[in-house]
Amino acid sequence: MKDVEYAYAVAYIKTLENKMLTRSDMESLISADGIAAAKRILAERGWTGKDTGEILKNELARAWEAAYEVLGEDTPIDVLIYENDFHNLKTVLKATVARADWSKMVLSPHTVEPSLIAECIKSGDWEQLPEFLRDTAKGAYELLTETMDGQLAEIYIDKAELIAVLERAKAEKDNFLIGWAELLVKLASLKTAWRCIKAGKSQEFLKNAIADSNLYVKLTSCESIDDVKAVISAEFSDADTETLASFEKWCDNKKLAYVKGAKAESFSFRPIMAFLIGKTFEIQAVRIILSCKENEIGQEIIRERLRDMYV
Numbered sequence: 648m649k650d651v652e653y654a655y656a657v658a659y660i661k662t663l664e665n666k667m668l669t670r671s672d673m674e675s676l677i678s679a680d681g682i683a684a685a686k687r688i689l690a691e692r693g694w695t696g697k698d699t700g701e702i703l704k705n706e707l708a709r710a711w712e713a714a715y716e717v718l719g720e721d722t723p724i725d726v727l728i729y730e731n732d733f734h735n736l737k738t739v740l741k742a743t744v745a746r747a748d749w750s751k752m753v754l755s756p757h758t759v760e761p762s763l764i765a766e767c768i769k770s771g772d773w774e775q776l777p778e779f780l781r782d783t784a785k786g787a788y789e790l791l792t793e794t795m796d797g798q799l800a801e802i803y804i805d806k807a808e809l810i811a812v813l814e815r816a817k818a819e820k821d822n823f824l825i826g827w828a829e830l831l832v833k834l835a836s837l838k839t840a841w842r843c844i845k846a847g848k849s850q851e852f853l854k855n856a857i858a859d860s861n862l863y864v865k866l867t868s869c870e871s872i873d874d875v876k877a878v879i880s881a882e883f884s885d886a887d888t889e890t891l892a893s894f895e896k897w898c899d900n901k902k903l904a905y906v907k908g909a910k911a912e913s914f915s916f917r918p919i920m921a922f923l924i925g926k927t928f929e930i931q932a933v934r935i936i937l938s939c940k941e942n943e944i945g946q947e948i949i950r951e952r953l954r955d956m957y958v
Contacts, residue, residue: 648722650914656717657918663713664910664922667929668692676933677949682940689933699937703930704755710926711756714919722916723819726812726828727923729779731757733808736784739764740804741797744788779815783807802839802856809835809858823909823917830905832859833882834898840866841875841891903928 648656668676672692679685682699689702696702714724731754739761742749753761759780767775773785783804791800809832816828836859843853854867862878869875876888887897906924909917932953939949 648718648916653914653916657913659717660713660919660922663710664925666693667926668933673932673936673953676936677946679940682937685937685940694933699934699941702937703934706933707926707930708755710923714923718916718919722919723815723821723824724916724920724923725758726815726819726824727920727927728756728758729808729812729815731755732759732780733783733804733811735759735761736764736780736787737801737804740768740784740787740791740800743768744791779811783811799852799855802852805835805839806856806858823915824920827902827905827920830902833862834901835859836862836866837875837879837882838891838895838898840869840878841872841894844869844872844875845891899928 672688675688676685679688686699686702694702694706696705718724735753735757738752739749741747742752743765749761749765759777763775764780764784767773767784768788773781776784786807787800787804790803791797794800813825813828813832816824819825836857839856839858840853843856848856850867853869854863857863857866859866862882865878866875869878879886879888879894883901887893903925906921909921912918935952936949939945939952
């Protein structure tokens, strides 16, 4: 795209960004007297749908439709959807092997139709899948059918997802995108190491799960959570490592902080990518609030669960 086309696209997306929920809106949702009241507030702000799932799905779909409307096919924002594609691979693979229905468990938007994934699993014709997913699908199928270990297949796919995102970013040769991908891989590897050791997983399991090649030796040598915390502190001196939950929250805030700088640009896909990432976190926050309202969880707990940009 040319600079003038990007300028138009960014200007249009900024009008949508200005319509995102404010801190005041979030506070109103948190303070709402029950789930029905919270949904009325969202309806007043243009969020539509019959139930919670549909409300969130519709809002995310609108954001992506807007992004694709103003951007050409050569822009790399679809790398943000890889997470859904790999999630759908896990879902369809396990359901197909178990002869179960996967249709209501897949995520949108996606770049690969879940039905195509199912077709390839049944036929063994992996060439129909795009290159970024092909080898992973074949390898995960072989691993699952040989071991019948669903968790092992999941970590295989999760690791492949991170590597695919990083490879795509490097292929685009965009420093912002590469930095984003490297941050994702690093944070995911740190969280994975913590979870594995907390769950008492074997060192072999840990080795199969770590995607960050730069931290691989350090993390696979960890024998305790304190060891993992030491690696985290060496990488990020300001990280909150009090608990796994507080570290995961810090990781989300770190990702949000990274993309905020791109919002000031006008002649690239970066502000639109930042908008989509911000929209994802906005929807995540609304999901937390609505879930808590449905389960009659108090306001203070809701605030503890939300990310810094909303409270």
